[in-house]
Amino acid sequence: MFASNAGVRPHYRRLAERLGTLTEADFDQRRAAVDLAFLRRGVTFTVYHDDAGTERIFPFDLIPRIIPNAEWMRIEAGLIQRITALNLFLDDVYHRQKFLKDKIVPAALILGAKHFRREFMNCTVPRGIYVHICGTDLIRDGAGNYLVLEDNLRCPSGASYMLENRAAMRRAFPNLFQSYRVRPVEGYSDELVKALLHIAPGRDDKPNVVLLTPGAFNSAYFEHCFLARQMGIPIVEGRDLVVRDAHVFMRTTSGLVPVDVIYRRIDDDFLDPTVFRADSMLGVPGLVNAYRAGHVALANSIGTGVADDKVIYAYVPKLIKYYLGEDPILPNVNTYLASEPLDRKFILENVPKLVVKSANEAGGYGMLIGPAATKEECDKFRTQVAANPRNFIAQDPIMLSRSPTWCDGRLEGRHIDLRPYILYGEKITVSPGGLTRVALRKGSLVVNSSQGGGSKDTWVLQGDE
């Protein structure tokens, strides 16, 4: 890219020109300044099982990913369509289960889903919204189409990095940034707090919204603090909350203060030891009961994980058609279900050519990239799939699009994905941009921060170049 501008996509032209005028030393200096700022500000995540120091900065690449407006409009429409359908699906799952009668999804898949919460059948959720915050992972294939890789409907993380990355880029390349007319992402926290206030149970005075964190040792603790600060709401731990007569209160210096909305960053399992895991020290005894009684709202709701199960994922295009009567705007990656006999046979015979994923893991854990795996690894997954087919899917490895990334002193192509954030409040909003994650290891397809991934700022343009 430094050598020649030929073949650069039009919206990257100005970026290429600007980078061409920078010496390597200049570039390194800006990079070091950004890294230092992240470290000082504590923009870090925590690496588990690592004694060398538990906090690290999320590696940041200074070359932005640029998306022209026309491309973005399509993504946005597709995401809104998808979350609308998923929400209708969740409502159906936990109420009438019409889709079972119409044989859209096999009943066994729902009842066997790890995150299906039968305790929540027929429970009304505020405003009928199950997923208030959604992070959908998209990839771009060789032909330039955006495909949905997975939905994250429980506690999607990363929005704070989207905002911090933007701040860092503005500092590092102020003029270039200005010349591009990039759509702002800074409205995210306002939209988020609006979406949270939208579900507050009716009370006379101003509702109290809190963010519930597992604690300072959680990998995403920085993000929890960041978002709470941006929204101006208290960040609470389970031990700060107490339930009395099915109402939630927080323990303050002047006594108990009612809580109306909880933006929880704790998994269902840990939310309430009286309903889910009894050994949970993070949760609040009685919280679920208060939620059922309608005295407190939770975002996201309980049991949303049934819809981001990687097996249910394969049915989402059908669900979109079923609930909305529309064709999906953003297609899925071609997926094989180990629970289906024909697919299972295909998977077992072709493990080295496929990406095999366990249905309920996140963070890049529990997956196998066949083409890059050893024979032993493939055999191990083959055994696991045969033993527990419900728990596995396989996908064709997509040649993820690559983006120029600064690696060891030069630009190299690295695989990227995109996680935009969708908020479902009074209306559905998609923040223009999102977190572009990049696999920093050469050839790697795994972009998760826990697996050596980094990130880039994502510039959605107001125009097309």
Add this chain to the structure above:
Amino acid sequence: MTTAPIAAPRPQATIMLSRVAHSLYWMSRYIERAENLARLLDVNHQLLLDFHGFNDTTIKDHWDSILASSGDEELFLKHYETADSRSVTEFFAFDLRNPNSILSCVYSARENARMVRDQISLEMWETINELYLFLYNRKADEIRATGANEFFASVKRGAHLFQGLTSSTYSRNEGWEFLEFGKYLERADKTTRILDVKYHILLPSANDVGGAVDTAQWQAVLRSASALEAYRRFYVREILPWKAAEFLIFSDSFPRSLHYCVARVDELLRRILGENAARPRTAAARASRRLLADLQSLTITEVLQEQGLHEFLLETQKALDRIGGAVVETTMFYPAEAEPGEQQQQQIQQ
């Protein structure tokens, strides 16, 4: 089950979680503690440089008295054989086995700051984080090689910067009261300890004048409390041990004197606990009022001749402990159950 009262409705901006108040209080105390320690060690290192006449025994006595005043003598003797410059510095500056070493204090302050990251200003967080990163990346050997002065100076600068930024970026709300309460309570405690280092060379009669060494040592005491210049401006005369003690205990204008700190503690405590009446309702307020009354009414002669300085200081430390403990207890409406383990907090985030 907690017996906390249900609070009257307040605007959200004034809600302060008990845990947050607790963390602010400790963060502030730890920073003040680290700064005092750095100053105390720095001054005593310099003092030894000034007096080549010290022999091994006097040097040991010197450090012994610092150790004794700290209240951590027992812990020290568990890990070290003898008190000399090296071992005492190691113990108070770098040893993480000592929860009150400078390093431990800064780590704890930062840990508390992390817990309330959403509550404090970005400037406060950055300062405390930088101080932490500076210490974290230093090896004790390197610091010894370059001289401890620079190290102590950095700790003091970091702490001062933090307190200054706190004062200029933190809203004057309830959190501020906890921050200030923690700071002044800690400062009062440290001033008693700085004084206690030299109580044994304080001459019984106000008319006796000490030798050159004693004067230098009392200069060191004043410098340990950043009080030397303030003392000189106040008395404009040579340093008399009992005058120095009087200044550090009773001055009503010097911000590290016991009297000044306790007056602040009492005022903050009244605001935190909502103690408006002439007669205090809570045990914490009674203890602080009593201590303040002593500091307002006693004279240095009474302290020296009737009670003895050392005993007076010990009693004061105990009273300060009681006050701090009682405030924490009254405002922390939560059961002292164990903290959730790291394991559970480390759930995978999507």
